[in-house]
Amino acid sequence: MAANAQNFYELYRRSSVGTALTDTLDDLITEHRIDPQLAMKILANFDRAISEVLQDKVKARLTFKGSLDTYRFCDEVWTFQLKNVTFKMENGGQIVNADKVKIVSCTAKPTGNAA
Numbered sequence: 860m861a862a863n864a865q866n867f868y869e870l871y872r873r874s875s876v877g878t879a880l881t882d883t884l885d886d887l888i889t890e891h892r893i894d895p896q897l898a899m900k901i902l903a904n905f906d907r908a909i910s911e912v913l914q915d916k917v918k919a920r921l922t923f924k925g926s927l928d929t930y931r932f933c934d935e936v937w938t939f940q941l942k943n944v945t946f947k948m949e950n951g952g953q954i955v956n957a958d959k960v961k962i963v964s965c966t967a968k969p970t971g972n973a974a
Contacts, residue, residue, distance in 0.1 A: 867906040868965050880905055920949040925960065937964040
């Protein structure tokens, strides 16, 4: 493994896939089938993999419109809470409405070797 290992944000652990992974790892630890250290390595790998896949593979775009309820900036992380949001996929695609939406935006961490 490389000596210059990167840390990735843990945001996607709260997604449905991340929650399912975390629950499964908790069950495996409880059943003494894996060590907690292995579970932490798996979660770190998940953080890296999902960030890379979303960055490299997802090309879809959408626009959204809503009312800004609250916003916050702390530790290089923006959090926006919106109400009555309408999402529209590009090319006149599907329209989705939501009563409440929370958007979390983090500063991109550098990839590769920085000089």
